[in-house]
Amino acid sequence: MEKTIKLEEQELKGLKELRENYEQNIIDLGKAKQQELDLELRMENVQERIDSLTDKYKELVHSEKLQLQSLEKRYGTGRIDLVKKIIIKD
Numbered sequence: 001m002e003k004t005i006k007l008e009e010q011e012l013k014g015l016k017e018l019r020e021n022y023e024q025n026i027i028d029l030g031k032a033k034q035q036e037l038d039l040e041l042r043m044e045n046v047q048e049r050i051d052s053l054t055d056k057y058k059e060l061v062h063s064e065k066l067q068l069q070s071l072e073k074r075y076g077t078g079r080i081d082l083v084k085k086i087i088i089k090d
Contacts, residue, residue, distance in 0.1 A: 071087070
């Protein structure tokens with residue numbers, strides 16, 4: 001025959017509180033991990049955007065350089081004033 005011991009109300013209450021705290025902690029930990037994963041995904045997306053914009057910037061700089069070289073061949077050296085739409089010769 002098994003021997004049983006009846007727990008006191010205070011002991012039961014303490015165990016119940018610990019169990020509730022444990023369960024809430026597990027839920028909170030899961031939420032924090034999900035937030036971490038979401039943040040990592042957002043960071044990857046931001047990095048992809050930065051890479052894309054960097055590539056686009058390089059393309060624009062290259063295109064501008066080619067256009068300026070073309071203008072220099074056509075009109076010679078000088079400064080371009082886009083507001084006045086003129087080339088100021090050196």
